[in-house]
Amino acid sequence: MTAPTIMLSHLRKSYAGHEVLHDISLTAQDGDVISLIGASGSGKSTLLRCIPFLEVPQAGEVAVGDINVTLDNADEKLSREQRRRIKLMRMQLGFVFQSFNLWPHKTVMQNIIEAPVHVQKRSHKEAIEEAEALLHKVGLYAKRDAWPSQLSGGQQQRVAIARALAQQPKAILFDEPTSALDPELVGEVLRVIRSLAEEGRTMIIVTHEMGFARDVSNKAVFLHQGMIEESGSPEQVFLDPISPRCRTFVNSHFERNAG
Amino acid sequence: MMFLQQTLVALLKGLPLTINLALLSLLGGGVLALLLNLLRMTRVGSFFCRFYVWLFRGTPLLIQIFMVYYGLGSLPAVRESLFWPLLRDPYWCGLLALILNDAAYTSEILRGGLRAVSQQSLEAAKVSGMSSYKIFTRITLPIAIRQALPAYSNEIISMIKATSLVSTISLMEMTGIADSIVSSTFRALEVFLSAAVIYLILTMLVSKGVSMLERRLSPYYFGARS
Numbered sequence: 001m002t003a004p005t006i007m008l009s010h011l012r013k014s015y016a017g018h019e020v021l022h023d024i025s026l027t028a029q030d031g032d033v034i035s036l037i038g039a040s041g042s043g044k045s046t047l048l049r050c051i052p053f054l055e056v057p058q059a060g061e062v063a064v065g066d067i068n069v070t071l072d073n074a075d076e077k078l079s080r081e082q083r084r085r086i087k088l089m090r091m092q093l094g095f096v097f098q099s100f101n102l103w104p105h106k107t108v109m110q111n112i113i114e115a116p117v118h119v120q121k122r123s124h125k126e127a128i129e130e131a132e133a134l135l136h137k138v139g140l141y142a143k144r145d146a147w148p149s150q151l152s153g154g155q156q157q158r159v160a161i162a163r164a165l166a167q168q169p170k171a172i173l174f175d176e177p178t179s180a181l182d183p184e185l186v187g188e189v190l191r192v193i194r195s196l197a198e199e200g201r202t203m204i205i206v207t208h209e210m211g212f213a214r215d216v217s218n219k220a221v222f223l224h225q226g227m228i229e230e231s232g233s234p235e236q237v238f239l240d241p242i243s244p245r246c247r248t249f250v251n252s253h254f255e256r257n258a259g
Numbered sequence: 260m261m262f263l264q265q266t267l268v269a270l271l272k273g274l275p276l277t278i279n280l281a282l283l284s285l286l287g288g289g290v291l292a293l294l295l296n297l298l299r300m301t302r303v304g305s306f307f308c309r310f311y312v313w314l315f316r317g318t319p320l321l322i323q324i325f326m327v328y329y330g331l332g333s334l335p336a337v338r339e340s341l342f343w344p345l346l347r348d349p350y351w352c353g354l355l356a357l358i359l360n361d362a363a364y365t366s367e368i369l370r371g372g373l374r375a376v377s378q379q380s381l382e383a384a385k386v387s388g389m390s391s392y393k394i395f396t397r398i399t400l401p402i403a404i405r406q407a408l409p410a411y412s413n414e415i416i417s418m419i420k421a422t423s424l425v426s427t428i429s430l431m432e433m434t435g436i437a438d439s440i441v442s443s444t445f446r447a448l449e450v451f452l453s454a455a456v457i458y459l460i461l462t463m464l465v466s467k468g469v470s471m472l473e474r475r476l477s478p479y480y481f482g483a484r485s
Contacts, residue, residue, distance in 0.1 A: 005411060052381055052385070052386045054385065054386065086388065087388050088386065088388070090386050090387065090388040091388035093386065093389075095386040097379065097382065097383065097385075099379055100379075101379040101380065101382060102383070103380050103381035103383065103384075103402070104402065104477075105401050105402050105405055105476070105477055114387065114397070115387035115388065118389070118397060119387055119388045119389055119393070120388075147477070150265060167388075169389065187350070191401065
């Protein structure tokens with residue numbers, strides 16, 4: 001039995017005394033595609049952002065592969081060793097943001113090869129070859145020398161996905177990847193994410209696209225007020241949830257999309 | 260006509276010193292401005308920076324030059340110090356005053372640029388596993404510099420013109436030479452006008468150069484050209 005790709009145990013996170021994540025544990029095995037759903041404010045984005053420590057939880061443990069960081073002292077600063085491990089964990093994760101977060105002063109190609117060349121110290125030539133393959137994959141090879149500001153939202157997000165893939169991550173985390181997009185651009189991004197799921201990549205996706213989440217994931221987790229209220233197979237969570245709150249939430253989304 | 264030609268030739272002999280002072284003060288001021296902005300990240304440092312900027316922006320450059328050249332030299336401690344060979348020389352005094360003054364303005368320009376770097380760019384850098392140093396040198400600073408470039412081009416021009424003030428401590432840059440020609444020929448209009456034309460050409464070239472650099476660094480950034 002190999003270590004799970006991502007393991008979160010007993011995570012707690014609070015802002016100014018208000019707890020937004022209560023004792024959350026979640027495991028992603030290799031090849032899992034987990035969708036995190038829930039109303040705004042349920043803590044799903046915060047949970048996702050805790051994995052690469054964009055938010056620092058107060059307590060609990062985060063593990064990516066065989067690297068783990070345990071937090072026991074709520075308000076103490078992170079130790080040097082903890083920060084070293086966080087950096088290593090980040091190098092093994094890809095993160096795709098809601099608002100793309102491409103670096104505006106770098107071209108598409110430069111955005112993609114930045115981490116491979118300057119963090120992972122791979123050769124420039126190899127990084128470029130891989131970036132070209134990734135750009136083909138997301139259908140944007142023609143834009144390799146464009147600047148982010150010249151691209152549509154959907155194109156920027158596809159570049160951001162290529163950038164995440166270029167790190168050769170063990171898992172990719174998506175934080176509402178289509179929420180900032182115009183409706184007509186959502187499809188192109190979802191198609192790319194779907195193709196990654198089909199390749200068997202490990203992913204955790206925070207999303208409001210219920211139909212997509214149901215189709216693409218093998219596990220769904222419904223968060224409510226910072227707690228996991230329901231989790232299981234997509235069939236269970238989306239079609240026959242035990243929790244009445246989850247049922248109401250899921251139904252209201254499907255009705256809206258159907259209407 | 261003959262006189263104008265002779266004047267121009269004489270003035271141009273001061274051009275290297277003008278350019279030398281402008282370049283070195285911008286270079287020194289730039290390094291100091293970067294250090295000031297790094298200092299700003301700490302509590303005490305931030306207080307010091309504000310005090311520094313308040314002092315050097317709030318007093319005339321001419322007084323700063325006089326303070327360094329005449330003021331420091333009147334202190335016995337300075338005259339007995341290691342730096343006296345430098346501080347008795349008008350060139351080093353002028354340069355020092357220009358650097359200190361430029362740093363105050365440049366640090367404010369750079370501060371504006373640094374504040375404009377978005378949280379989003381920084382988070383993207385963090386999740387890629389970059390160290391704080393890498394984030395600063397590869398993401399924060401390059402974005403800040405691009406943001407600050409238009410305002411900085413004013414500062415470059417400002418410093419080129421400011422070098423003329425060191426003529427008051429006997430440095431023979433262009434204005435110093437012009438002044439000496441006028442005092443021997445009394446033809447103030449032609450001489451100063453010639454000097455002004457050289458400054459105009461110089462600052463025009465700088466404006467052009469910086470806007471070319473802007474377009475080269477970020478052609479589609481901030482809607483510079485679309």
